[in-house]
Amino acid sequence: MITEYDDPQRGREFAERTREFLDEVVVPKERSLAGGADVSRGTIRELRDAAREYGVYAPQIAEAHGGQGLTFREALPVFEVAGRSLLGPLALRVDAPDEGNMHTLELAGDDLQKERYLEPLVEGKMRSAFAMTEPRPGAGSDPKMIRTSARRDGDEWVIDGHKWWTTQGVEADVFIVLARSDPDAHPYEGCSLFLVDAETPGVEVVRNIPHMGGGPTGKSHAEVRFEGVRVPDEHLLGEEGEGFTIAQLRLGPARLTHCLRFSGVAERSLDVARAYLSEREAFGSRLADKQGNRFALVDAATRLHAARTMVRHAADLIDAGEEARVEVSMAKTYTAAVVQDAVDVAVQACGGSGIGKDLPLSDFYESVRPFRIVDGADEVHKRVVARELFADPPVDELEPLPTYREPGDAGR
Numbered sequence: 382m383i384t385e386y387d388d389p390q391r392g393r394e395f396a397e398r399t400r401e402f403l404d405e406v407v408v409p410k411e412r413s414l415a416g417g418a419d420v421s422r423g424t425i426r427e428l429r430d431a432a433r434e435y436g437v438y439a440p441q442i443a444e445a446h447g448g449q450g451l452t453f454r455e456a457l458p459v460f461e462v463a464g465r466s467l468l469g470p471l472a473l474r475v476d477a478p479d480e481g482n483m484h485t486l487e488l489a490g491d492d493l494q495k496e497r498y499l500e501p502l503v504e505g506k507m508r509s510a511f512a513m514t515e516p517r518p519g520a521g522s523d524p525k526m527i528r529t530s531a532r533r534d535g536d537e538w539v540i541d542g543h544k545w546w547t548t549q550g551v552e553a554d555v556f557i558v559l560a561r562s563d564p565d566a567h568p569y570e571g572c573s574l575f576l577v578d579a580e581t582p583g584v585e586v587v588r589n590i591p592h593m594g595g596g597p598t599g600k601s602h603a604e605v606r607f608e609g610v611r612v613p614d615e616h617l618l619g620e621e622g623e624g625f626t627i628a629q630l631r632l633g634p635a636r637l638t639h640c641l642r643f644s645g646v647a648e649r650s651l652d653v654a655r656a657y658l659s660e661r662e663a664f665g666s667r668l669a670d671k672q673g674n675r676f677a678l679v680d681a682a683t684r685l686h687a688a689r690t691m692v693r694h695a696a697d698l699i700d701a702g703e704e705a706r707v708e709v710s711m712a713k714t715y716t717a718a719v720v721q722d723a724v725d726v727a728v729q730a731c732g733g734s735g736i737g738k739d740l741p742l743s744d745f746y747e748s749v750r751p752f753r754i755v756d757g758a759d760e761v762h763k764r765v766v767a768r769e770l771f772a773d774p775p776v777d778e779l780e781p782l783p784t785y786r787e788p789g790d791a792g793r
């Protein structure tokens with residue numbers, strides 16, 4: 382279903398070209414892999430070469446670093462189209478977590494870091510991971526609880542800690558690690574980001590945590606230990622003590638790009654459902670002619686439209702230089718629920734075929750569920766919104782309830 386949004390013209394044209402690429406190259410490849418094993422490195426290389434030929438590779442990266450140079454706002458509809466296949470983001474090099482990590486390097490990296498990490502990442506010669514979450518008693522939803530430490534020793538840093546749910550941690554060549562570099566500072570000010578090469582002594586990938594979702598793209602979510610890991614001062618990413626500020630600059634836009642990739646998943650699910658309902662008959666008519674089925678898809682499409690509009694609103698605020706934390710949290714929570722609902726509606730519409738692997742829906746179904754937890758659980762985002770909603774005036778200073786009648790008032 383096509384809904385027009387007020388996206389910049391260049392972004393729309395680029396998204397159109399990306400859609401052709403998806404339809405002509407990516408979806409046929411997805412079909413050839415149907416329900417099979419994980420995508421090989423060779424297949425990813427092949428898809429990326431094809432994306433380069435179409436001129437759609439790395440749309441969000443500056444031309445100077447090997448991308449197409451779209452602005453954040455221009456790139457958004459492209460992320461959405463890429464999400465129509467689980468292979469799309471991989472092919473275009475807009476896949477998480479590399480996309481967010483490349484963005485972080487573009488924002489906070491110095492020239493040497495950009496040359497050493499950003500450019501090989503853009504080319505697809507390197508893979509990266511962002512290591513923030515820790516097992517108990519470390520930081521999960523509450524980042525103030527970060528226990529991984531970074532201690533300065535001469536012109537080196539020594540990192541000790543335990544991370545998990547580090548996406549792509551098994552395959553990564555480099556980790557961006559959030560560690561506490563000043564134990565005496567305010568919890569939000571004492572953390573820094575470090576670039577840690579995977580082969581550095583003391584880095585131990587404990588395991589790929591068995592998990593739901595991911596489909597054929599097969600990225601790991603790893604548990605990783607850092608024990609006496611020494612990195613030179615040049616591996617500090619951004620300023621010392623700026624870890625949370627930079628992480629926030631990464632996470633705000635990355636949450637929105639995540640929303641749009643998943644909106645693409647939801648949109649394609651509804652397309653699949655419409656096709657199925659149009660071909661299949663039961664009880665004397667096509668399933669697509671039954672109002673109940675139509676309304677289920679209409680409700681899902683309406684909510685999806687609202688989610689996509691919210692994401693663009695938050696993106697416009699970020700583009701205008703605002704942090705937009707509340708709007709990002711609202712958009713993220715709402716989109717995560719809506720895409721899950723849309724895929725569920727599509728699975729139901731397709732009956733047994735919705736569960737089978739001849740259609741992409743079961744992989745989509747597993748892929749969308751984690752989004753209510755990844756990038757901040759629903760409740761954490763609601764906490765952000767609640768703080769704002771109950772801030773002004775503070776609860777203690779609220780006017781009395783403006784009721785028309787008090788308890789005990791007689792009559793009408």
Ligand SMILES: Cc1cc2nc3c(=O)[nH]c(=O)nc-3n(C[C@H](O)[C@H](O)[C@H](O)COP(=O)(O)OP(=O)(O)OC[C@H]3O[C@@H](n4cnc5c(N)ncnc54)[C@H](O)[C@@H]3O)c2cc1C
Pocket residue numbers: 478510511512513514520521522523545546547548549602751754755756757758759760761764
């Ligand atoms: C597939 C996947 C990929 C991930 N990739 C990465 C990655 O690349 N890098 C990284 O650093 N992390 C990653 N994570 C970790 C992710 O960010 C965390 O799982 C998430 O922030 C929640 O933290 P937690 O798992 O420790 O949950 P906990 O903090 O243990 O919270 C458990 C549950 O408690 C509830 N809860 C939390 N706070 C509140 C509150 N204030 N009020 C009410 N209820 C609350 C929520 O329902 C939450 O789901 C990934 C996770 C998954 C599942």
